[in-house]
Amino acid sequence: MHKALVIDPGKCTGCKQCEMACSYVKTGEFNVSKSRIRVFDFHTEARFVPYTCTQCAEAWCQQACPVNAITTNADGVKVVNDNLCVGCKVCTIACPFGTVNYNAETKKVIKCDLCLGSPACAEACPTSAITFQDSEQAGFDKMKLWATQAAHAATHEGPNAPVAKG
Amino acid sequence: MGWNGKILRVNLTEGTVKSEPLNMDWAQKYLGLRGLASKYLIEEIDPKVDALGPDNKLIFATGPLTGTAASTGGRYSVVTKGALTNAIACSNSGGYFGAEFKFAGWDMMIVEGKAPKPVYISIIDDKCEIRDAADIWGKSVWDTDEWIKKRHQDPMMHIAAIGVAGENQVLYSCIVNDLHRAAGRSGVGAVMGSKNLKAVAVRGTGGVKVKDGMRFMKATREAKKVLQENAVTGAGLPAYGTQVLMNVINEAGAMPTRNSRDVQFENAHDISAEAMATPRKTDGKPNLLTNQACFGCTIACGRISKIDETHFTIQNKPQYMHASGGLEYEAAWALGSNTGVDDLEALTYVNFICNEQGLDPISFGATVSAAMELYELGLINQETTGGIDLKFGSAEALVKCVELTGKAEGFGKELGLGSLRLCTKYGRPELSMSVKGQEFPAYDSRGIQGMGLTYATSNRGACHLRSYTVSSEILGIPEKTDPLTTDGKPALVKAFQDATAAVDSTGLCIFTTFGWTLNDIAPQVDAACTGEWSPERLLETGERIWNMERVFNNKAGFTAKDDSLPARLVSEPAKTGPAQGLVNGLAKMLPEYYALRGWTNDGVPTNETLSRLEL
Numbered sequence: 001m002h003k004a005l006v007i008d009p010g011k012c013t014g015c016k017q018c019e020m021a022c023s024y025v026k027t028g029e030f031n032v033s034k035s036r037i038r039v040f041d042f043h044t045e046a047r048f049v050p051y052t053c054t055q056c057a058e059a060w061c062q063q064a065c066p067v068n069a070i071t072t073n074a075d076g077v078k079v080v081n082d083n084l085c086v087g088c089k090v091c092t093i094a095c096p097f098g099t100v101n102y103n104a105e106t107k108k109v110i111k112c113d114l115c116l117g118s119p120a121c122a123e124a125c126p127t128s129a130i131t132f133q134d135s136e137q138a139g140f141d142k143m144k145l146w147a148t149q150a151a152h153a154a155t156h157e158g159p160n161a162p163v164a165k166g
Numbered sequence: 167m168g169w170n171g172k173i174l175r176v177n178l179t180e181g182t183v184k185s186e187p188l189n190m191d192w193a194q195k196y197l198g199l200r201g202l203a204s205k206y207l208i209e210e211i212d213p214k215v216d217a218l219g220p221d222n223k224l225i226f227a228t229g230p231l232t233g234t235a236a237s238t239g240g241r242y243s244v245v246t247k248g249a250l251t252n253a254i255a256c257s258n259s260g261g262y263f264g265a266e267f268k269f270a271g272w273d274m275m276i277v278e279g280k281a282p283k284p285v286y287i288s289i290i291d292d293k294c295e296i297r298d299a300a301d302i303w304g305k306s307v308w309d310t311d312e313w314i315k316k317r318h319q320d321p322m323m324h325i326a327a328i329g330v331a332g333e334n335q336v337l338y339s340c341i342v343n344d345l346h347r348a349a350g351r352s353g354v355g356a357v358m359g360s361k362n363l364k365a366v367a368v369r370g371t372g373g374v375k376v377k378d379g380m381r382f383m384k385a386t387r388e389a390k391k392v393l394q395e396n397a398v399t400g401a402g403l404p405a406y407g408t409q410v411l412m413n414v415i416n417e418a419g420a421m422p423t424r425n426s427r428d429v430q431f432e433n434a435h436d437i438s439a440e441a442m443a444t445p446r447k448t449d450g451k452p453n454l455l456t457n458q459a460c461f462g463c464t465i466a467c468g469r470i471s472k473i474d475e476t477h478f479t480i481q482n483k484p485q486y487m488h489a490s491g492g493l494e495y496e497a498a499w500a501l502g503s504n505t506g507v508d509d510l511e512a513l514t515y516v517n518f519i520c521n522e523q524g525l526d527p528i529s530f531g532a533t534v535s536a537a538m539e540l541y542e543l544g545l546i547n548q549e550t551t552g553g554i555d556l557k558f559g560s561a562e563a564l565v566k567c568v569e570l571t572g573k574a575e576g577f578g579k580e581l582g583l584g585s586l587r588l589c590t591k592y593g594r595p596e597l598s599m600s601v602k603g604q605e606f607p608a609y610d611s612r613g614i615q616g617m618g619l620t621y622a623t624s625n626r627g628a629c630h631l632r633s634y635t636v637s638s639e640i641l642g643i644p645e646k647t648d649p650l651t652t653d654g655k656p657a658l659v660k661a662f663q664d665a666t667a668a669v670d671s672t673g674l675c676i677f678t679t680f681g682w683t684l685n686d687i688a689p690q691v692d693a694a695c696t697g698e699w700s701p702e703r704l705l706e707t708g709e710r711i712w713n714m715e716r717v718f719n720n721k722a723g724f725t726a727k728d729d730s731l732p733a734r735l736v737s738e739p740a741k742t743g744p745a746q747g748l749v750n751g752l753a754k755m756l757p758e759y760y761a762l763r764g765w766t767n768d769g770v771p772t773n774e775t776l777s778r779l780e781l
Contacts, residue, residue, distance in 0.1 A: 013404075013466035015459035016262075020235040023373065024383065030234050031269065031373030043345065044488035046455040046470040124235070126390065126464035 002076040004135035005037075005112075005119060007050050011129035014041055014048035021124035025115055034103065036112040037121045037130075050130055052121070053078070053099040053112040061111070064094030076135075079113045082106070167377040168230030168695035169193050170273050174294055176287060178361055179220060179279030183294045188273050194697050195780065198229025200256045201671035201711040203245035203274060207254070208714060210276070213721035217247045217353075218335060218360040220280035226267065226326070226366065227275075229673030230695045233268035233374040233461075236386045237393055238675035240265040240461025242349075247722070249353030249360070250337045250529065250584050251603045251627040254718045257340065257354045258631070258670060259326075260460030260468075261347030266324040269370025281362035286314065286327075289368045299364040304330060306522045307342045314367045327365035328355045329524030331572035335359050336582035338529035338605075339572075346491025346521040347460060347468075352604060352626050355524045382693035389686045390464050396681035398641065403467040403677065404457055406439035408495035411608075413438050416503075418640055418649065419743020420613030422606060423503045424558050425535040426599050426732075429610045429740045433508035437498050441510055448474050453510055455489050465677060469493060471514050479515035479565055491521050496630075499608035500531025505538060506559035513561075516568045523572030529584055532605035534567050536585035536597050545592045552576040596733045602627035602724065611731065611750040612740040614639050616647070616655040618750035619759060622729045623659070625715040631676055633662030643680055650744065652751040656759035667715075668708030710779040713763075713771050717781065726769035729756060 019035035027034050037052035059078045062070040069084035070091065080100075087107040091100045100111040112119075114132075122132040133140070175184045189206075196202040203225040215221045224246045231239040242264030248255030267275075270289050277287075284303035285296050302310045307329040315321050324344060331339035332355030339355030340348045349355075376382045393399040402410045415421050416434040423431040435441060442454040451472070459466035471492025473480050480486040493501075493514055501513045520527040534556075540546045541556040548555065552570075554577060556563045570578025580588055585598035585605055599606045604627025611618030616635030621628040630636065635658050639649035647654060665684055669676055672691055684701035692699040735750045760767060764775030771781075 013457060013459035013463075015463050015466060016461055017235065017237075017464060020462065024235060024379065027373060028379060029373030029375045031371070032265075033269065033371040034373065044490070046458075046472070046489035048458070126237075126394065127466075 002135045003114070003132055004055065004138050005052060005114065005122060006131045006133045006138045006141070008129050008141070009047060009049040011127045012039065012048040012050055013127055014039055015126065017124040017126060018050060018121035018130055021120035025120040026110070034110070036099075036110060050121075051097075051099070054097070055112075055114070060094040060096060061091035061100045064090045066090060073116070075114070075117065077114050077116070078111070079116075080109055080111055082108050085109060167375055169198065170268065170271055170374070172272050174272050174275040174289070175278065176275060176294065176296065177278045178281035178285065178296065178363060181281075181296055183296065185292070190696075193230075195707070196711060197668070197671035197707060198232070198273065198673055199227045199241065199243040199258065199671050200245065200667060201707065202229070203227035203243060204254060204256060204711065204715055204718070206274070206276060207245050207247070208718050211247065213247075213718050214723065215247060217249045217252055217357060220361070222247050222357055222360075224277040224354070224357050224361060224363070225274060226277070228264050228268045228273055229671055231690065232673035233265040234376060234386075234673070234694060235383065235462065236674060236690050236694070237390045237464040238460065238462055238678050239673050240463065241673050241675055242267060243670070244341055244349040244354045246354055246357045248604075248626060249335065249356035251352050252722060253352075253602050253626055253724060254715045254722075255352035255354055255626050256670070257349035257351050258676075259341070259343055259347050259349040260463070260675060261324070261344030262461045263324040263326050263343035263347070263368060264673070265461040266368045266370050268374055269372050270368055271370065271372050275366070277361060277363060280360065284362050284364050286365040286367060287363065288318065289366065291369070291371055302364055303333065306330065307524055308345055308522050310365050311345055314365060318367065318369075320369055323367050323369045325365055325367045327524070328358050328363075329522060329572055331524045331582070332356055332359035333364070334572070334574035334582065336525065336571060336574060337584045337587070338526040338533070339524050340526045342521055342524050348521070348524075348526070350526045351528065351629065376694040377696060378693045382690065385689040385693050389682060389690055392686055393464055393678060393681045398643070398680035399465045399678065400681070403465050403680070406443075407457065407467045407469045409439035409442060409469070409493060409498055411495045412498060413440070414640065415609065415636075417743075418613050419740060419745045420610040420640070420649070421499065421503050422599065422608065422610045424506050425504065425539045425597065426606070426610060426734055427539070428742065429613055429745060430743050431503035431506070434503060436508040437493075437502040437510050437513060442469070442471065442493065446474055448476055453514060454492060460675070463675065465675075467677060473514050473518070474511045477511040477515070479512050486515065486518055490518055493517050496608050497527040497531070500528045501564065503608075504531050504535040505564055507561045507564050508559070509561040512565055516564055519568045519572070525568070525572055528607050529605045530568065530571060530581070532599055533581050533585040533588060534564060536589055536599065537567075537581060539597055540589065540592050540594065543594075545594060550577065550580075599732055599734070600628055601731065602728055604628045609636055610740070610745075611735050612748050613743060613745035614649045615652045615751055615755075616649070616658055618731055618735060618752045619655055619659045619755045620662075622731055622752055622756065623663075623759065625712070625719055631666070633659045633666055634676070635659060635662055637662075637680065641680070644683060650748060652754045656755050656762055659755075659759060660762050663712050664705050664708035666708065667711040668704040671707065671711060706779070710781060713775065713779055714781055716771060717776070720770055726767075729769055
């Protein structure tokens, strides 16, 4: 079973505990600018959106890397091998989502590796906006939400009621 | 560890920027933020200095837990001699600015002198520059934020700025960071304005180290669990914000209403947390869109609101038709109950303007409220107000006032003086609901007796955030005391004052203390910081800070006479509610408080007390 980070922006408060947990695990200090997950603040729309690598099955970063420094582990996670990475940054251009980035201090690229099995960001999130779930069931919570609405409509408006509006 | 060990000294007169090592002996005695910056200020300025003159200094300070994974660890403070009070001022703010400042590699910045022309300070990691602000002088906080980010082509910068209120030295103007978080009280914005300093923009890419990472992560994880499981910090504050208090305090008969003539507001429900969350009749949408956390905060009490687009306040003003910082309890009370205005959308608009122009909504609302009483008494009239029909309950009048005050236009210029100077000008200083020139916050001390002593003895003028005995007297945290009696209150106030001074100096938010005691906080400080930090040491540090601030104020000219309340609170009994018939019993509490503090009958710390606290 592969697991994935499931992100629900509706629950995010913008506290950045995920960024601190990530940077602590990866660098031993609290440094949000080195976090592999980032929270974006859409101020005027009252939205906070955490964003990070989704571990593409066919990863553009991996295919673009000229020295094969990005490998796939048994859990399907794309891992940067620091001893091979030459810091050419081609993967940062290849990634359509911008989730691979260069670290000028180490002269290597950094990306989320799901903490190799136990992501610190998901553990640190106080509102469960970030959870770590079976990747084949990642949509389950949303499905259940819609199903709940359908169930509610059926109970209150009869079996042929249209599915509730979003 | 915990501290970066570096401070910035910026002299605006000479245009110089210097890096200095942090005095670690002082850090061990005073921690950070409030304690540490006050120590620097007191060592460096004459207590009798003109608050708005170039010899006053303005300090931006973080603490050892700022920029760490401790819940709420993102705070910074602005410390200076207050423009409104002429007492020591320390205004604490959240948002993201403080943590970013720490990530840039600094603990503190001391701003000295006065720039010959408007400037802003940019700090990008270890590079600090004084830059020309001609293009943003006269602009709002919001426009300044946008302009600086564009100028530096860096949307990740965090900015603390004054609005036009600070430029015009409105005496209760504040410093606003991240658009709607504020170092709000005592006129720290006016001091910044007097230095021709428009903004401080920060970008930091470094990290913060702690002493024992494993132990720190364990301590912060356990402490976060306490917050999550606590009814106030885990449920009440995230869902309702501080506005959770509106109905509670009103029912307790401790809601200052119409300049404290009443202690209950008949329409409190219309401006409460519940009202903010209820869909409006006009457009079917609620005022409140979501909650927001400050940096590192697992409580997330911040309110994000959107005004009804059809409301009279924002007709043809598209710039206010988006989400921004909504009403907290203090603002809802000051702008609402205290002026008798029950129009939630109008209050939200006035709050937006306070954020945009950099006004403290507590002092602004309370000053309007005092002006409304002067108007009712006929001491001022429409000629004075420039045609504003300044009646209690008038949303239109309140809106006109806020639009004039920051700009210092017309009657707004008089409102910008604060309630004490305004009421004194018209011959009735006792109508100013203030202590040491600073207006009361949202708790009537007839219904919550401990708050009378809190206000009277607060080192920065009337304030709830110096010893929030409401917590014990109303909410029963950490244990319930009777709000209607003075018994035991001097000891309660002292304990809250000392603990609060310590928490204010760590980098944590005081709201954590609804759930945490010093027993929860000390392990986090101890794991992060050099030295050994027990709850007892934190409490002693708090007491040291309190006495140090007091000594500064005494040298600035304050005496026991200034530890007083307006006549109304001690002579006009509450008309309704649980406190009906009561006045505040300050005279009974004050001598006992002085004795507990180890101060003389004149409110001066004895030599014994000072040497016990190593002062």
